Each structure stands twice: as structure tokens, then as C-alpha cells.
Amino acid sequence: MDTIIEKITGDSVHDGKIIQKAADIIKKGGLVAFPTETVYGLGGDAFDADAAARIYAAKGRPSDNPLIVHIAETSDLTELSDNVSEAVYALAERFWPGPLTVIIKKNCRVPDTVTGGLDTVAVRLPDNMTARAFIKASGTFIAAPSANLSGRPSPTAAEHVEEDLSGRIDMIIDGGDIDIGLESTIVDMTGEVPVLLRPGFVTAEMLRAALGELSFDPALMSGVSGEVRPKAPGMKYRHYAPKAEMTVVEGDRDAVADKIKRLVESDAARGRKAGIMVSEENKDFFGEGEIICLGSRTNPEEIARHLFGALREFDERGVDIIYAEAFPREGIGYAVMNRLLKAAGQRVIKV
Ligand code: TXA
Numbered sequence: 001m002d003t004i005i006e007k008i009t010g011d012s013v014h015d016g017k018i019i020q021k022a023a024d025i026i027k028k029g030g031l032v033a034f035p036t037e038t039v040y041g042l043g044g045d046a047f048d049a050d051a052a053a054r055i056y057a058a059k060g061r062p063s064d065n066p067l068i069v070h071i072a073e074t075s076d077l078t079e080l081s082d083n084v085s086e087a088v089y090a091l092a093e094r095f096w097p098g099p100l101t102v103i104i105k106k107n108c109r110v111p112d113t114v115t116g117g118l119d120t121v122a123v124r125l126p127d128n129m130t131a132r133a134f135i136k137a138s139g140t141f142i143a144a145p146s147a148n149l150s151g152r153p154s155p156t157a158a159e160h161v162e163e164d165l166s167g168r169i170d171m172i173i174d175g176g177d178i179d180i181g182l183e184s185t186i187v188d189m190t191g192e193v194p195v196l197l198r199p200g201f202v203t204a205e206m207l208r209a210a211l212g213e214l215s216f217d218p219a220l221m222s223g224v225s226g227e228v229r230p231k232a233p234g235m236k237y238r239h240y241a242p243k244a245e246m247t248v249v250e251g252d253r254d255a256v257a258d259k260i261k262r263l264v265e266s267d268a269a270r271g272r273k274a275g276i277m278v279s280e281e282n283k284d285f286f287g288e289g290e291i292i293c294l295g296s297r298t299n300p301e302e303i304a305r306h307l308f309g310a311l312r313e314f315d316e317r318g319v320d321i322i323y324a325e326a327f328p329r330e331g332i333g334y335a336v337m338n339r340l341l342k343a344a345g346q347r348v349i350k351v
């Protein structure tokens with residue numbers, strides 16, 4: 001299959017045509033990758049079970065790992081669920097459009113294929129003009145996981161989508177680089193107490209302020225190797241994994257830099273090329289190794305935005321091993337560490 005790639009330019013006539021072309025593909029049951037504020041999504045018609053099956057196949061994703069349904073207006077919630085709680089509307093009011101996904105009870109219109117057989121559905125209203133125009137023009141809702149091959153880092157640029165899915169999907173809407181760079185926060189609103197299933201740009205503190213109470217999925221920071229099964233099926237898979245084995249080094253900033261330097265030197269002595277993923281503050285500390293700087297420790301949003309691209313870049317540079325500096329688990333830093341630890345298969349050295 002040839003994949004059409006179209007770039008959004010800011011010219012409303014040109015962009016309108018691209019969006020119409022994408023919507024026509026969705027109406028025919030096809031797949032379109034599109035930009036959102038978090039990462040690129042791989043969209044299909046959320047009410048078409050066959051389109052969902054095609055999404056799983058294109059990604060190589062296990063079909064028990066449900067998709068997020070993207071809507072264009074908060075009022076669309078009633079089309080997906082028969083009882084939407086006040087608390088869900090409070091979240092929508094506070095955080096939508098934006099990087100927050102809510103899990104609610106689904107109605108019978110939502111195909112089981114989309115929800116991996118669960119009786120709940122994940123819903124999100126993205127804060128991206130192209131995404132919302134595309135959903136509206138499609139005349140349906142858009143079921144979309146991140147637009148990467150299963151197991152690879154989520155795509156934060158159209159080129160990443162092309163790398164993974166070219167030839168496997170109908171179209172890519174190139175909306176340029178992504179703002180946030182980490183997938184949406186997921187909160188399960190189906191129980192007595194809301195549960196954080198995946199941390200993201202909307203932080204636990206922000207959710208607690210809006211909801212009054214919030215508990216954490218016990219598997220959040222342990223992942224696959226932990227004993228508890230994550231409630232979001234997708235969180236149980238090895239994720240974001242670069243080809244090289246990765247280790248996170250955590251502790252005082254100077255001690256971390258020093259430890260990474262010594263590890264890299266000993267790898268070099270054994271003929272192994274190391275990748276070093278560090279902050280602006282630490283980057284000049286190293287003589288050897290392939291260094292990628294994620295941004296300043298004073299700007300955790302910048303670090304979040306560059307993380308997935310850096311993991312892909314190490315694959316391209318063909319390093320044998322990667323060492324990553326850990327970041328404070330506060331605010332968005334909590335989500336950064338969640339993704340880093342997953343990419344590292346939970347391997348951490350504390351100094
Ligand atoms: O920012 C995002 O959320 C991006 C953009 C494209 O919107 N999407 C995204 O989708 O990250 P995906 O499929 O890569 O991750 C969705 C996560 C998976 O871990 C999945 O298991 C979980 O959401 N999920 C989906 N439906 C669920 C449900 N009903 N109950 C629990 N977890 C669910």
C-alpha cells in the first residue's frame with residue numbers, strides 16, 4: 001500500500017483539502033495518522049470494528065490492548081456512554097481540550113474490538129486544531145493508539161510515523177513537531193475513587209485538585225517486572241524500548257554524571273559504544289560516548305518533549321548500551337520517569 005503524506009501549512013484552503021481527504025479515507029474504513037498535542041495517533045472509525053482490527057494489524061499490537069476514542073466536543077461523551085458522571089464532566093471542563101484520557105463505562109455502540117473486550121472505553125478530546133477538524137470532518141469519532149509500531153517509542157514527529165508505518169496505512173497528516181511529547185494522562189473514572197493509570201502532562205496534583213481524591217494504580221512505577229498487573233492493559237507491555245539495553249542512573253546530579261562517565265569508559269575499554277542521555281547541565285562532562293541532551297533540568301517540559309525522539313536517535317546511531325540521567329519525580333517529571341523506567345525495563349543504578 002502507498003502511504004499518502006500531506007503537510008499542514010497554515011493555509012486554510014490547502015489544509016482544508018488535506019483534512020477532507022483524510023476524512024474520506026476514514027469514511028471508507030481506512031487508516032490515517034494525525035497530529036495531536038501529545039504524540040501522533042493512528043486513527044480509524046471508532047464505530048467500525050474492521051477499522052480497529054486494521055489498526056492492531058498495522059501496529060503489530062496485541063488486540064487485548066484497547067484504543068483511545070478521540071472526540072471533538074465534550075457533548076460527544078453521551079454517544080459513547082449511557083451514564084457520564086458529574087466528576088467526568090468536571091474533568092472535561094477543567095482539562096479538555098487537552099492531554100487527559102478518561103476511562104468510563106461504554107455503551108453498546110462502541111465495538112468490543114475497540115475496547116479489547118472491556119466494558120469500559122477510554123475517551124479524549126485533543127487540543128490540536130488539525131486533530132479536531134479531522135474528527136469533525138470524518139463525521140464519526142476516531143479510535144487511535146499512538147502511531148508507532150508496537151513496542152517502539154511513541155512518534156513525536158511525522159518522520160517517526162513514516163519510519164514505522166509507511167506502506168502499512170493510507171495516509172499521514174504531517175502537522176510538524178509535537179508540543180508535549182508524552183502520551184496523555186489516563187484516569188479511570190469507573191470506580192468509587194478515580195485511579196491514575198498512566199501519568200502525563202496533566203499531573204496527579206492537578207487531578208487531585210480537580211477531583212478531591214485520586215489513587216494510583218499500584219503497578220505505575222514497576223511495570224512488567226512488577227508483581228501487580230497494571231489496570232491499563234497497554235502498560236503491561238515492554239514499551240518505548242530502544243534496541244540497545246538502557247540503564248537509568250539516579251541520585252545527586254554530580255554523582256550521576258560521574259557514575260555514567262565511569263560506566264562509559266569501562267564500556268569503551270571493552271569495545272562497546274555507549275549512548276548517553278543527559279540534561280543540558282551535565283552534557284559537557286563526558287569525553288567519550290554518543291551524547292544526546294534532552295534539555296535543561298530547570299525545564300522538565302523540554303525534557304519530556306525530546307525523550308522519545310532521543311530513544312529513536314540512539315537506534316539510528318547504533319549504540320550498544322544507553323545510560324540515562326534520572327530526573328526528579330515531580331510534576332511532569334513523574335511521567336518522564338515512568339517512560340524512562342519502562343524504556344529501561346526498570347533497570348536503575350542508584351548512586
Ligand atoms: O496521548 C495519547 O493518549 C495518544 C494520542 C494519540 O491520543 N494515544 C495513546 O494511545 O497513547 P495508546 O494506545 O498508545 O495508549 C492507550 C493506553 C493503553 O495503555 C491502553 O491499554 C489504555 O490506554 N486503555 C485504553 N482503553 C482502556 C480501558 N478501557 N481501560 C484501561 N486502559 C485502557
Ligand code: MG
Nearest residue numbers: 145146154234
Ligand atoms: Mg502507545
